[in-house]
Amino acid sequence: MSQYALRLPESLKAAAKRIAAQDDTTMNQFFVVAIAEKISAMETAAFFEKRGALADAKAAQKAWDKVARNAPAAGDEWPAKNKA
Numbered sequence: 001m002s003q004y005a006l007r008l009p010e011s012l013k014a015a016a017k018r019i020a021a022q023d024d025t026t027m028n029q030f031f032v033v034a035i036a037e038k039i040s041a042m043e044t045a046a047f048f049e050k051r052g053a054l055a056d057a058k059a060a061q062k063a064w065d066k067v068a069r070n071a072p073a074a075g076d077e078w079p080a081k082n083k084a
Helices: 010-022 027-053 057-065
Strands: none
Touching: 010 027
């Protein structure tokens, strides 16, 4: 485990302290989770950009053409609306 000195505006520190307290955790844990969430979001975006670049539109259309149109599978129907 390593340490990093973090400088942040007082307003952010106060907000982080308040939110961490509401979540019954420490500011350190709040920061660790926030950083992990940001890294995850950015890496996920990069993953899908990379996958998108490898996409084959013809193969995708061929797969979509196999899907039945306007025919929900059993159990996927929208519930009937109550008429009052």
